[in-house]
Amino acid sequence: MIKEIKIYKGDIIFCESPDKFTTLENGYIITENNKIKETVQELPAEYSDIEILDFSENLIIPGFVDIHLHAPQFENLGLGYDNELLPWLENYTFPEEAKFSDTKYAEEIYKKFIKALYMHGTARSVVFSSLHLESTEILADLFLESGLGAYIGKVNMDRNSPSYLTENYKKSLEETEYFIKKYNKPDSMIKPIITPRFIPTCTPELMDGLSKLSEKYNVPVQSHLSENLSEIEWVKELHKEIETYAGVYNHYKMFGDRPTIMAHCIHNTDDEIKLMKEKGVFVAHCPTSNFNLSSGIAPIRKFLDNNVKVGIGTDIAGGHTISIPETIISAIHASKMYSVYADRTFHSLSISEAFFMATKGGGEFFGKVGSFEKDYEFDALIINDNELSGGSNKTIQERLEKYIYFGAKEDIIKMFVSGKEINRERF
Amino acid sequence: MIKEIKIYKGDIIFCESPDKFTTLENGYIITENNKIKETVQELPAEYSDIEILDFSENLIIPGFVDIHLHAPQFENLGLGYDNELLPWLENYTFPEEAKFSDTKYAEEIYKKFIKALYMHGTARSVVFSSLHLESTEILADLFLESGLGAYIGKVNMDRNSPSYLTENYKKSLEETEYFIKKYNKPDSMIKPIITPRFIPTCTPELMDGLSKLSEKYNVPVQSHLSENLSEIEWVKELHKEIETYAGVYNHYKMFGDRPTIMAHCIHNTDDEIKLMKEKGVFVAHCPTSNFNLSSGIAPIRKFLDNNVKVGIGTDIAGGHTISIPETIISAIHASKMYSVYADRTFHSLSISEAFFMATKGGGEFFGKVGSFEKDYEFDALIINDNELSGGSNKTIQERLEKYIYFGAKEDIIKMFVSGKEINRERF
Secondary structure (H helix, E strand, O other): OOOOEEEEEEEEEEEEEOOEEEEEEEEEEEEEOOEEEEEEOOOOHHHOOOOEEEEEEEEEEEOEEEEEEEHHHHHHOOOOOOOOHHHHHHHHHHHHHHHHHOHHHHHHHHHHHHHHHHHOOEEEEEEEOOOOHHHHHHHHHHHHHHOOEEEEEOEEOOOOOOHHHOOOHHHHHHHHHHHHHHHOOOOOOEEEOEEEOOHHHOOHHHHHHHHHHHHHHOOOEEEEEOOOHHHHHHHHHHOOOOOOHHHHHHHOOOOOOOOEEEEEOOOOOHHHHHHHHHOOOEEEEOHHHHHHOOOOOOOHHHHHHOOOOEEEOOOEOOEOOOOHHHHHHHHHHHHHHHHHHHOOOOOOOOHHHHHHHHHHHHHHHHOOOOOOOOOOEOOEEEEOOHHHHOOOOOOHHHHHHHHHHHOOHHHEEEEEEOOEEOOOOOO | OOOOEEEEEEEEEEEEEOOEEEEEEEEEEEEEOOEEEEEEOOOOHHHOOOOEEEEEEEEEEEOEEEEEEEHHHHHHOOOOOOOOHHHHHHHHHHHHHHHHHOHHHHHHHHHHHHHHHHHOOEEEEEEEOOOOHHHHHHHHHHHHHHOOEEEEEOEEOOOOOOHHHOOOHHHHHHHHHHHHHHHOOOOOOEEEOEEEOOHHHOOHHHHHHHHHHHHHHOOOEEEEEOOOHHHHHHHHHHOOOOOOHHHHHHHOOOOOOOOEEEEEOOOOOHHHHHHHHHOOOEEEEOHHHHHHOOOOOOOHHHHHHOOOOEEEOOOEOOEOOOOHHHHHHHHHHHHHHHHHHHOOOOOOOOHHHHHHHHHHHHHHHHOOOOOOOOOOEOOEEEEOOHHHHOOOOOOHHHHHHHHHHHOOHHHEEEEEEOOEEOOOOOO
């Protein structure tokens, strides 16, 4: 096998752990076959013959990772936030998702959606599609064409949904299995993920079947957990025999039996949090969505203190923005308000903690993704911040802070995912 | 006097009152000498000879009004938010402001600042400069050149500040008077405003002198009020003889004796709120800043219910963004979290309420500004939202919601302030 070595030079910043940034001014990232060999301050002599991809005076940061968002809600961004979760689903989300029975509409919107992802620097995402098989295949094929990494789930829902969005559970399982078999390939940048919408919309038969598919094909799982108090009450009514909301997923062996992401996690009990830790369940922290739908604030410090894995989710279109930097800001804001109003003993999130969640934290779901350490896949954004930070002597961390808080997608001048440059003119 | 009539056509949306939007699809705004004569759905026959400025398929909305921000902190956007108010002032704000003793630096940064204002659609602003007279004159002159409207205050501070930012109170008063006399002209787009930084940094002698200047020249007042609990404690220690923080400003006749803006107002007592209502004091609601510095959430519903006037302030660089749309989103987020965590009886802010505050609410400080009603000055943004909302049948309100939540400054294609188009290539 030929070894392809590449060398990237620039002002490098990333988080190996949540508590601090690693920075290298005029540093070098050396990759071999698209994986990182080393990230160093001085270029070792052995590489002196190799041409350098020189991004001096630009920031080089890991590509962003978004572990919870709904592709078919892209057109709904910004709409309907005078509602809370359940009426919002009924009045906005479901009518828009129904349109994805039309594959032409799906193609049009999914191109816009993927373009928005790469324009905003999101290298990897874990995505809900709608329940429509064909449109979900279109989404997967467009992702493959784009070069971005993604887990994609055909949504399953066979109860408590509008009639126009209710599946027969057998057909739902057949289509899910078809989708898994079509896309579950070892070296692919996109992968299937089992996606029961949430407990209220999935019968026991459907949950059983999905659980078996997850086990049979060794496919991960994503769903929603404890976003809203009315939702939690509803789950309790539907499953009186099981103590907790998380317990219902666990009962069906879809709570960490395979890699699992649960979105929101605002109102979990201590027992649930303990279970999440034990079974390695990821929290998708969706602070903008939790603001918009008045859901509340997830106690992220508690998850971190209990060694529960946490990544960031934009949760469009509960979230109003597909921008990970804006979602990082909301994560910090939310934690600050939690510490002022809910629990004064909580330390709010620092910028490095939030940035970690948005890169290496969520990236762990993809393997070695989201950092510039040895053996990590080379996902990177080149950020020209000359105008943002120009003229003044700022540290690399300060320059990153300015980019996060006041930068724009236009500041990203290049994007690499798993070592390959993304063509950001594609769609 | 010649009557100059202009007619603007487009999809018009504005708020006459906080509770709802007024919309006119393919409507007309007719101005006479830069003031609005009427805003109508059908063009009256008498205007049939006049050429129409046709912005069909674009939104026409009032220019934004920002009633609290610090011009010399523009370079600090995004920096240092792991701190609360008092250490943040010491470590970030004051060292940056000190640089404005250098008029060259001031000119460079103030050009960037004003450019950011007009690129983001802020037609009017109420601005803190630094304590430096010459740099404040530069700021005022650049504002005049830009065509934007502004109140500009030379900051006063003569105690409890770093030695390099502490004035002699006599000199402070002399320079303030000089600035007032130079810029206090009846028909000017920019005006002086008396600006004691906040109670802890102003001696009784200085406050007395500023009060007299305010009375003598009939100049309005701006300052900070009840942003942070440590700050409130500090004021109590400094003025044991006066019951409340607001009471100290009131003692010096700088609390509504002339038009007055108080920024933040997070922790006010009921007596203070009553006084604000009686004396017509404006609240500058600065939600992003209050998030960033962990200050808390101002109970805006309470102010609205008590008929206290409220406008929006970005409060850069406590706020991390000079964008009013982003600050509108934060205002709504803050109110939702207040209703979840602080007081379940509070209704959160609707999109129209927040938009009202960012246009007509704060605009009232400037006179008839921030609406498209009769006799209002014509401040308007033309927004091309074809790509944002294109292809789908959205109402004008939904299009505005999409612009606020997911639009960008680049969507603003033209800007008018008091009837004159702003040259957005100027700086």
